[in-house]
Amino acid sequence: MRKLLAITLLLLGACGQQDSGSGNTSAEGPAGEGVAVIYTVNYPLAWMARTLAGDAARVIFPAPAGEDPAFWQPDTATLLQFQQADLVLLNGANYARWVAGVSLPASRLLDTSAAYRDQLLAVEAAPVHSHGPGGEHSHGDLAFTTWLDLELARGQLQAVAAALQQLLPGEAGAIAQRRDILDGELGALDARLVALGRQLAGAPLLYSHPVYQYLQRRYQLNGRALHWEPDQFPEEAHWSELESLLQTHPARLMLWEAAPGPEVTERLAALGVTVVVFAPMANRPGQGDFKTGMEANIAALEAAAVTAAPPQSAGG
Amino acid sequence: MAGVMGSFYLGWRYLRHHPGKTTILISSITLIAYLPVGLSMLVDEGAQSLRARAAATPLLLGARGSPVELTLNSLYFSTDTPALTHYAALDAIEPARAQAIPLYVRHQARRHPIVGTSLDYLDYRALTLAQGRGFAVLGEAVLGAQVATALDVGVGDSVVSSPETVFDLAGVYPLKMPVVGVLAPGYSQDDRAIFVDVKTAWVIQGLGHGHQDLARPESAAAVLKKEGDRIVANAALVQYNEITADNVDSFHFHGDRGGNPLTAILPAPVDDKARVLIQGRYQSHPQLQVLQPRAVMDELLATVFAVQRYVLVAMAMVGTATAAVVLLVFLLSLRARRAEMETMSRLGGSSAAIGSLMLAEMVIVLLSSVLLAALLSAATLTWGGPLLQAVVMN
Numbered sequence: 221m222r223k224l225l226a227i228t229l230l231l232l233g234a235c236g237q238q239d240s241g242s243g244n245t246s247a248e249g250p251a252g253e254g255v256a257v258i259y260t261v262n263y264p265l266a267w268m269a270r271t272l273a274g275d276a277a278r279v280i281f282p283a284p285a286g287e288d289p290a291f292w293q294p295d296t297a298t299l300l301q302f303q304q305a306d307l308v309l310l311n312g313a314n315y316a317r318w319v320a321g322v323s324l325p326a327s328r329l330l331d332t333s334a335a336y337r338d339q340l341l342a343v344e345a346a347p348v349h350s351h352g353p354g355g356e357h358s359h360g361d362l363a364f365t366t367w368l369d370l371e372l373a374r375g376q377l378q379a380v381a382a383a384l385q386q387l388l389p390g391e392a393g394a395i396a397q398r399r400d401i402l403d404g405e406l407g408a409l410d411a412r413l414v415a416l417g418r419q420l421a422g423a424p425l426l427y428s429h430p431v432y433q434y435l436q437r438r439y440q441l442n443g444r445a446l447h448w449e450p451d452q453f454p455e456e457a458h459w460s461e462l463e464s465l466l467q468t469h470p471a472r473l474m475l476w477e478a479a480p481g482p483e484v485t486e487r488l489a490a491l492g493v494t495v496v497v498f499a500p501m502a503n504r505p506g507q508g509d510f511k512t513g514m515e516a517n518i519a520a521l522e523a524a525a526v527t528a529a530p531p532q533s534a535g536g
Numbered sequence: 537m538a539g540v541m542g543s544f545y546l547g548w549r550y551l552r553h554h555p556g557k558t559t560i561l562i563s564s565i566t567l568i569a570y571l572p573v574g575l576s577m578l579v580d581e582g583a584q585s586l587r588a589r590a591a592a593t594p595l596l597l598g599a600r601g602s603p604v605e606l607t608l609n610s611l612y613f614s615t616d617t618p619a620l621t622h623y624a625a626l627d628a629i630e631p632a633r634a635q636a637i638p639l640y641v642r643h644q645a646r647r648h649p650i651v652g653t654s655l656d657y658l659d660y661r662a663l664t665l666a667q668g669r670g671f672a673v674l675g676e677a678v679l680g681a682q683v684a685t686a687l688d689v690g691v692g693d694s695v696v697s698s699p700e701t702v703f704d705l706a707g708v709y710p711l712k713m714p715v716v717g718v719l720a721p722g723y724s725q726d727d728r729a730i731f732v733d734v735k736t737a738w739v740i741q742g743l744g745h746g747h748q749d750l751a752r753p754e755s756a757a758a759v760l761k762k763e764g765d766r767i768v769a770n771a772a773l774v775q776y777n778e779i780t781a782d783n784v785d786s787f788h789f790h791g792d793r794g795g796n797p798l799t800a801i802l803p804a805p806v807d808d809k810a811r812v813l814i815q816g817r818y819q820s821h822p823q824l825q826v827l828q829p830r831a832v833m834d835e836l837l838a839t840v841f842a843v844q845r846y847v848l849v850a851m852a853m854v855g856t857a858t859a860a861v862v863l864l865v866f867l868l869s870l871r872a873r874r875a876e877m878e879t880m881s882r883l884g885g886s887s888a889a890i891g892s893l894m895l896a897e898m899v900i901v902l903l904s905s906v907l908l909a910a911l912l913s914a915a916t917l918t919w920g921g922p923l924l925q926a927v928v929m930n
Contacts, residue, residue, distance in 0.1 A: 293785075299672045303655060321674040321784045323733040325655045327635040386632070 256387055259305040261316040262289045262502050264367040265332060267510040268380045269309060272398050276391045277384070280305075281504065289502050290364060293318045307387050309380060313340045315364035330383045332376040333366050340366070341433045365500050369434035370410035370514075374403055405511055412518050413439045416525055423528045426465075426474035426493065431500050444469050450478040459487070466491060473528040475521070496524045539889065540896075547896035557865075558901065564862055565905035568855040570912045572848050577916050579844050583837050586612075589724060590829040592661075594811060595634075597625065597818065598800040600825045607832040609641050610800040612725045613649040617642050617799060623734075624794030625824060626801050633810040634803040635660075640737040641799050645695045645713075648683045651729045652737020658719075660804060661726055667691045668717035671733050674787055675779030678717040682727040691715055694778075695730060697740045711740045712778040738789065738796050739779070746779065746787035866898060 256277040260266040266281035273279065282298050283289040294302065299322055302308055308324055310316070312333030333340065341363040367373040381399040385392040417439030430445035444465060448454050454462075474488060475498040485495045498517045499505065505513045551558040589611055598606040601619035608614040629636040637660055640652035651657075655670050658678075668691035671678050677695055684690055697711045713732060721727055738744050779787060789796070803826075805811035818826035870877075880890050 296672055300669060303670065303672065317785070320735075320789075321787060323655055323671045323673070323676075323735075325659075326638075327631065327654075327656050 256306040257304070258307045258309065258384075258387075259302050260309040261319065262311055263504045264373065264501060264510050265309040265311060265376065265380065266504070268377050268402070269384065271402055272377075272381050272384050272395050273388065273391070274394065274398070276388050276394075277306075283503060285504060287503065290315055290317075292316070307383055309383070311364060311366060311376075312337070313362040313364040313366055315366075330379060332379040333372065335379060336372060336375050339372065341437065343430065343433070363430075363433035365431045365502070366434055368432060368500060369438035370406050370413060371438060372434060374406050374410070377402055377406065409511070409514050409518060410438075412522070416518065416522055417441060419525050420528060423473075423525075424469045424471040425528070426462075426469075426471040428474060428476040428480070431477065432475060432498070435498075443475070444471070448476075448480070448484075450476055450480045453481060453483060463491065466493075471528075473521075473524050494524055494527060496520050540892065543889065543892040543896040544900065546893050547900055550893075550897055551900060557869075561862060561865065561901050562904050562908065564858050565902060566908040566912070568858050569906060569909035572851045572855070573909070573913050574916045574920070575844070575847065575851070577913060578920055579840065581917070581920075583840070585724075586833055586837065587830065590833040593802065593829045594805060595803045595814060596800055596827045596829050597621070597629075597636075597803055597814075597824060598798075598827070600821075600823060603825065603827050603832050604836060606800060606825075607827060607829050607836075610639055610802070611829055613641050613651060613729050615644075615649070620797040620799060621801070621824060622794060623796045623798055624792075626798065627794060629801070629803055629814070632806070634805040634814060637802040637804065638734045638798050639800040639802060640734050640741075640797065643700070643737065643740045644698050645730055646687060646698065648680075648687070649729050650677075650697060650737060650740065651731050652734040652740075653731060654734060657731065657802070660802065661722065661724070663722055663726055664720045665717045666720040668715070670717055671731065671736070672716070673779070673781075674733065674739065674784055675711065675713050675736055676716045676732070677713040677736075678719060678731040679715055680719050680727040680729045680731070681721040683730055684715075684718045689715055690718055709742075709777040711736070734798070735789070736779075739787065741797070743791075743796055744787055744789040746783050870894065 256273075258269050258273070258277050258279045260269060260279065260281045262283075263281055266279050269277070270279040280301070281289075282294060282301070283292045302322075302324055306328060308329050310319060310329060310331045312331040314320070343361055343363050367376060377399060381395055384395050388395065413435075420441060422440065422442045425441055425443035427443045427445040428448045428450065430447070432441075432443060432445070435441065436443050446458070446462065448458065472492055472494060473496050474493050475496050477498075477500055479485075479497050480488075480495060488495055497520055499513055501510050501513045501517075508516075590607070593611055596607060596610055598610070599619035599621040605614075605616050606618040609616060609618050623638065626636045626638050635656060637654055637656045638652070639657075641649055642652075643650040657663075658670060665678070666681065668678070679687075679689065679695070687695065689695060692715065694712050694714045697713070699710060713730075713736065719726065719731075732740075735744065803814055805814055815826050815828075818824050877890050880893075881887075
């Protein structure tokens with residue numbers, strides 16, 4: 221009876237209604253009405269989308285140059301542009317935390333790492349805490365520089381290509397061709413890194429920042445991460461920590477996101493550690509693109525690996 | 537002709553001379569004529585509107601339970617919360633088959649439903665903004681046109697969610713939500729709702745929250761005990777009841793997003809084939825049911841129409857009785873006016889002239905009643921819906 225009353229009230233309430241049912245943005249590609257607009261949260265995805273779509277779409281990566289897109293926060297105007305995009309490419313692995321706190325149209329979002337969610341790496345967990353009735357929980361997170369495992373990057377490429385083919389059905393054939401070429405190029409870079417990992421054979425390494433987790437896992441590197449910034453001279457306490465670490469982890473190479481100052485390079489050299497710049501490429505490079513940047517990274521590591529690799533045993 | 541006009545003139549003068557009796561007669565006959573017609577019009581118009589909204593919603597997915605409750609909550613934002621499903625069910629819908637829109641309709645702000653959804657909902661219902669913009673950041677709200685008027689709030693103001701129960705002192709804190717947009721009137725239930733991102737609805741529920749970082753030294757006062765990596769907070773822990781640019785980064789959700797609740801999912805199939813495939817997939821699903829809201833509403837309205845028929849029969853009986861009373865009043869009136877008629881006869885009035893005078897009085901009363909009933913029906917057609925809507929709302 222109560223339900224019937226509710227329905228009747230609803231019915232009456234519905235009467236008379238006429239139901240309506242009845243900073244520095246990097247933009248590449250043609251502008252104008254009718255051109256698909258694609259927004260991305262980092263440079264590798266922008267590079268993939270741009271290479272795959274060619275002139276058929278406008279690819280926009282709005283994070284300013286020099287900022288880490290993982291921690292950059294778009295302003296409201298940029299956020300509204302994200303909302304208007306035909307496709308928003310997300311990296312997944314909780315990359316760009318701002319995404320979790322905003323409203324984006326779910327139908328136009330693509331988590332490019334969704335296909336390999338089970339392969340994502342957890343970073344060192346934050347303290348477990350509890351308050352109220354919710355029980356214990358931790359704000360621990362996932363490592364997010366997924367594309368440094370080039371096999372995972374190839375997976376992201378496939379996801380981006382499939383989304384673009386759906387968005388631009390007229391370009392599906394061309395996108396497939398470009399995808400195959402790009403996949404081959406990433407595969408070749410991956411093979412070089414696999415060989416490099418074998419050459420290093422577990423030799424101890426250092427990382428200036430904890431961003432190389434996927435590189436380490438895929439290419440079987442043996443690195444330890446510090447929290448050193450390229451534009452800052454580390455405090456003496458940090459140098460002491462490093463010296464202690466070198467006692468147990470005698471690394472001869474240290475991978476940096478960007479070249480540190482000459483004083484840092486010299487002091488590291490004095491400790492027997494050579495600086496190798498291996499840029500994660502999360503933001504657009506000053507010159508070249510993702511592929512040339514990765515080639516430069518690999519070349520630098522290949523050149524330095526000669527000194528770091530353990531000596532080959534006689535007679536193999 | 538002059539005789540007929542004279543009869544009508546004298547009849548008119550007589551009725552004006554007895555305003556009480558005339559008013560009662562006209563009112564009674566007007567109501568007899570108007571009530572069944574007006575009720576039918578209201579019900580038909582309401583049914584048409586409800587059916588239109590249901591027809592504009594091809595499919596509805598939700599937890600198994602009452603289909604009526606699920607439909608009423610999802611389409612008309614009724615206060616009864618249906619059985620809950622989870623966000624994982626939305627993730628399970630292939631984007632190639634349907635655009636899936638989440639709905640979490642559970643909370644209210646000053647008796648207006650808060651609809652947790654995604655921006656896609658506004659496109660789905662073809663809702664446009666009269667002021668401001670759509671919600672962009674966690675905690676922002678967009679108001680339906682009637683809510684903005686009823687609460688007298690607009691862009692730049694804020695609305696506060698209401699606790700689920702008044703005595704829930706240990707429950708979730710009310711969330712203060714800045715209003716960033718007001719929708720243009722859509723003449724539907726959407727006008728009476730407050731729209732937020734589904735994540736904001738989860739924050740209202742307490743599934744997501746923001747607080748001080750307990751690992752930081754400045755939060756020491758809020759720490760009850762610390763054992764290694766485990767920190768237990770005390771009641772002094774500050775939890776934010778408003779999401780601002782300064783604290784938005786501290787807001788977080790516990791557990792997997794897929795486990796968070798939804799009241800329903802609106803799948804918008806890309807074509808008929810996709811619709812059939814989705815229906816087939818959930819036909820015998822143990823936890824979920826897929827509905828065609830139009831079919832649910834048709835079934836419901838059939839019940840309402842059955843009730844309406846009983847009401848109309850009752851009205852017809854009351855109408856017949858009233859008509860009989862009116863007739864009796866006329867007959868008694870004739871008897872009471874015998875002396876008056878004899879006087880007219882002595883003055884030279886023929887029986888036909890006296891009869892036509894009486895008939896003219898009855899015709900004037902009947903015509904006035906029919907005219908009034910027609911005016912009331914027209915008014916019902918024009919203003920009845922919104923008026924009743926306002927009555928139901930308040």
